[in-house]
Amino acid sequence: MAHASYLDKKGLWSWLSTVDHKRIGLMYFWTSMGFFAIGGILALLVRLELMFPGQTIIDPNLYNKMFTLHGAIMVFMFIIPIIPAALGNFFLPILIGAKDVAFPRLNLASYYIFVTGAALAVIAILNGGVDTGWTFYTPYSIRSATSVVLTSLGVFIMGFSSILTGLNFIVTVHKLRAPGMTYFSMPLFVWAIYATAIIQVLATPVIGITTLLLVMERVLGIGFFDPKLGGDPVLFQHFFWFYSHPAVYIMILPGMGIVSEVIPVFARKHIFGYKAIAYSSLAIAFISFIVWGHHMFVSSQSPLANFLFSILTMLVAVPTAIKVFNWTATLYKGSIQLATPMLYALAFIFLFTIGGLTGLFLAALSVDVHLHDTYFVVAHFHYVMMGGTVMGLLAGIHYWWPKVFGKMYPEKLGKLAWGFIFLGFNMTFLPQFYLGKMGMPRRYHDYPVEYASLNFVSTVGSWSLGIGFAIMFSYLIWSLYRGKAASANPWNGKTLEWQIPSPPTEHNFEETPVITAGPYEYGVRT
Amino acid sequence: MNTHVVPHHFDSADQAYQASKLGIWLFLVTEVLLFGGLFVAYIMYRAMYPEMFHEASKLLSRPMGAINTIVLICSSFTMAMAVSATQRNDSNRANQYLIVTLFCAAVFLIIKYFEYSHKFHEGLLPGMYFTFEGLNHPKAPLFFSLYFMMTGLHGIHVLCGMGLILWMLIRSNRGEFSSQYFTPMENTGIYWHLVDLIWIYLFPLMYLIG
Ligand SMILES: [Cu+2]
Numbered sequence: 173m174a175h176a177s178y179l180d181k182k183g184l185w186s187w188l189s190t191v192d193h194k195r196i197g198l199m200y201f202w203t204s205m206g207f208f209a210i211g212g213i214l215a216l217l218v219r220l221e222l223m224f225p226g227q228t229i230i231d232p233n234l235y236n237k238m239f240t241l242h243g244a245i246m247v248f249m250f251i252i253p254i255i256p257a258a259l260g261n262f263f264l265p266i267l268i269g270a271k272d273v274a275f276p277r278l279n280l281a282s283y284y285i286f287v288t289g290a291a292l293a294v295i296a297i298l299n300g301g302v303d304t305g306w307t308f309y310t311p312y313s314i315r316s317a318t319s320v321v322l323t324s325l326g327v328f329i330m331g332f333s334s335i336l337t338g339l340n341f342i343v344t345v346h347k348l349r350a351p352g353m354t355y356f357s358m359p360l361f362v363w364a365i366y367a368t369a370i371i372q373v374l375a376t377p378v379i380g381i382t383t384l385l386l387v388m389e390r391v392l393g394i395g396f397f398d399p400k401l402g403g404d405p406v407l408f409q410h411f412f413w414f415y416s417h418p419a420v421y422i423m424i425l426p427g428m429g430i431v432s433e434v435i436p437v438f439a440r441k442h443i444f445g446y447k448a449i450a451y452s453s454l455a456i457a458f459i460s461f462i463v464w465g466h467h468m469f470v471s472s473q474s475p476l477a478n479f480l481f482s483i484l485t486m487l488v489a490v491p492t493a494i495k496v497f498n499w500t501a502t503l504y505k506g507s508i509q510l511a512t513p514m515l516y517a518l519a520f521i522f523l524f525t526i527g528g529l530t531g532l533f534l535a536a537l538s539v540d541v542h543l544h545d546t547y548f549v550v551a552h553f554h555y556v557m558m559g560g561t562v563m564g565l566l567a568g569i570h571y572w573w574p575k576v577f578g579k580m581y582p583e584k585l586g587k588l589a590w591g592f593i594f595l596g597f598n599m600t601f602l603p604q605f606y607l608g609k610m611g612m613p614r615r616y617h618d619y620p621v622e623y624a625s626l627n628f629v630s631t632v633g634s635w636s637l638g639i640g641f642a643i644m645f646s647y648l649i650w651s652l653y654r655g656k657a658a659s660a661n662p663w664n665g666k667t668l669e670w671q672i673p674s675p676p677t678e679h680n681f682e683e684t685p686v687i688t689a690g691p692y693e694y695g696v697r698t
Numbered sequence: 699m700n701t702h703v704v705p706h707h708f709d710s711a712d713q714a715y716q717a718s719k720l721g722i723w724l725f726l727v728t729e730v731l732l733f734g735g736l737f738v739a740y741i742m743y744r745a746m747y748p749e750m751f752h753e754a755s756k757l758l759s760r761p762m763g764a765i766n767t768i769v770l771i772c773s774s775f776t777m778a779m780a781v782s783a784t785q786r787n788d789s790n791r792a793n794q795y796l797i798v799t800l801f802c803a804a805v806f807l808i809i810k811y812f813e814y815s816h817k818f819h820e821g822l823l824p825g826m827y828f829t830f831e832g833l834n835h836p837k838a839p840l841f842f843s844l845y846f847m848m849t850g851l852h853g854i855h856v857l858c859g860m861g862l863i864l865w866m867l868i869r870s871n872r873g874e875f876s877s878q879y880f881t882p883m884e885n886t887g888i889y890w891h892l893v894d895l896i897w898i899y900l901f902p903l904m905y906l907i908g
Contacts (some may be wrong), residue, residue: 276705339725377734393824396840497803611833
């Protein structure tokens with residue numbers, strides 16, 4: 173069947189001026205993946221420096237800048253935008269049977285705002301970089317001689333982009349669902365993106381004002397965070413984590429959404445506990461706003477506050493576990509097909525569970541005093557962010573690649589890369605739990621010989637990760653030119669994106685679809 | 699005259715209207731949270747240094763603050779009248795109201811300009827630039843940091859609002875709005891009321907606590 177694909181129009185300008193959510197999603201995708209590559213190379217260099225005690229390849233000042241850049245790039249330019257703004261932009265409207273997001277021009281504007289913020293951050297890097305860590309804690313960030321102002325302005329501006337994307341998605345979900353698409357016939361990815369969007373809209377303005385105040389602190393010396401002028405540096409930490417803890421769920425919820433899509437398709441089963449998964453996304457979004465103090469157990473916060481934040485943090489485990497149990501129950505007695513997307517989804521469940529459970533260690537007050545700011549924390553959040561979000565992302569990329577580009581990726585190479593990534597990931601980060609337990613502090617350039625062997629293993633693991641990603645990037649790009657043409661529905665999916673051609677036409681649906689069945693009705697006799 | 703075409707991705711004009719409405723309210727929520735950070739800082743530092751806040755507040759000009767409050771409330775009123783005139787297809791009347799709204803906003807900023815320059819002159823500046831001698835409290839600069847941050851951010855919002863109102867005036871003049879289509883006008887009004895509302899909180903918190 174001949175149809176005009178959304179990719180047909182050629183020329184740079186047709187991309188730069190597009191208001192098509194699919195094209196904007198793709199622009200976000202390539203931009204963020206570019207930053208992911210940069211952040212990844214920085215991570216490899218940081219690991220290389222830590223391979224042996226003493227100075228290995230770079231001096232301490234450069235090292236400080238490198239881990240700061242790795243963190244800031246990965247958080248603000250890769251992991252926050254990549255799933256919502258790239259895959260969410262592409263698939264959210266299609267999954268609810270809409271022709272576009274509610275405000276297409278705002279969508280394009282938010283892309284350019286993102287690029288502007290990212291450009292500022294890049295200028296800051298060229299201008300000497302930042303050495304405060306991605307958290308920009310005061311009072312050091314007020315005194316650091318590096319480009320804190322430019323970087324914070326970059327974060328401030330990228331925040332606006334995130335807010336506008338979230339706002340666009342909320343309105344799209346509420347107002348643009350196709351006839352018959354009730355809230356509870358929306359695919360779970362939509363629920364996840366919706367919960368994410370709520371956090372984006374409610375939390376991001378706070379990081380906006382925080383970075384703005386940090387800039388003012390440096391430019392005008394307003395003293396909000398400076399004890400010398402009557403301010404309180406701990407206030408900065410409260411502000412920062414009021415955003416940055418919920419931001420953790422901006423990062424992880426969309427990954428959970430992808431896993432909820434992939435598992436029923438490749439287990440050929442109706443998803444177990446649809447409503448529980450949908451509600452747990454909202455529950456996570458809600459709880460995320462009242463736990464930020466768990467980052468501040470050793471910051472002179474009152475014991476009562478510590479106690480409350482500790483209890484509340486443990487509450488997050490409930491909705492999270494609900495999801496994990498439901499995914500596992502969906503797998504039970506399914507006809508599981510271990511294609512690459514499914515392998516990544518299973519890796520997600522396995523690694524994220526480790527990441528989540530070690531989070532409980534950190535939520536426990538007395539344990540946290542020992543583990544705070546050690547490699548245990550580094551390992552924990554990499555298990556969540558990389559073992560969780562990135563695995564979810566890779567599941568989503570492989571799952572939707574045929575739809576987005578109309579080409580199949582090579583399955584064997586996909587599995588090979590998965591092997592390198594999965595093994596490499598565990599080899600890199602599992603030793604870090606032990607390092608942290610042994611007391612190795614994070615962010616240090618050097619360490620005593622007692623920590624040497626585990627650091628060595630960790631660095632070798634990072635090479636396996638690097639190889640895995642190199643293979644993946646290569647075959648994905650290769651498949652764009654040489655890949656087998658994809659059919660409309662290569663995985664036998666039931667959701668709406670598989671009912672339209674691969675790649676989709678410009679307006680997604682020639683006629684507005686009318687929805688009569690739920691999203692995952694596999695193996696249900698009708 | 700109604701030349702407005704519903705964008706292709708909406709099924710009806712009403713759906714488009716509902717979407718924009720939800721969009722602008724969500725945007726207001728983000729604005730409240732943006733200012734929220736400053737209000738939290740205000741609450742915290744006022745609780746820490748109550749006497750200093752009392753003393754410092756006396757240095758602000760109450761008459762000027764009060765006049766500005768009245769001016770902004772008037773502008774909110776004329777903005778609402780402009781929206782309602784548009785809904786009644788009376789774009790001439792709407793344009794007149796928009797001009798008055800713009801005028802009020804300008805008066806607000808001019809008064810603010812005089813207040814600011816007076817403060818600059820006396821050395822009542824934020825944080826480390828504070829040089830005023832007559833206030834015997836080591837943390838007094840903090841009050842003026844808050845004052846300039848909060849009223850400054852608000853002032854930027856007034857400027858943005860003026861830009862939007864001017865744009866509405868131009869579009870209304872071109873006859874783009876009618877009782878059938880007035881979404882941008884109404885949304886600008888909603889935004890403008892928020893700007894007004896924030897000032898209504900700022901005025902007592904800054905000027906009237908002395
Ligand atoms: Cu947290």
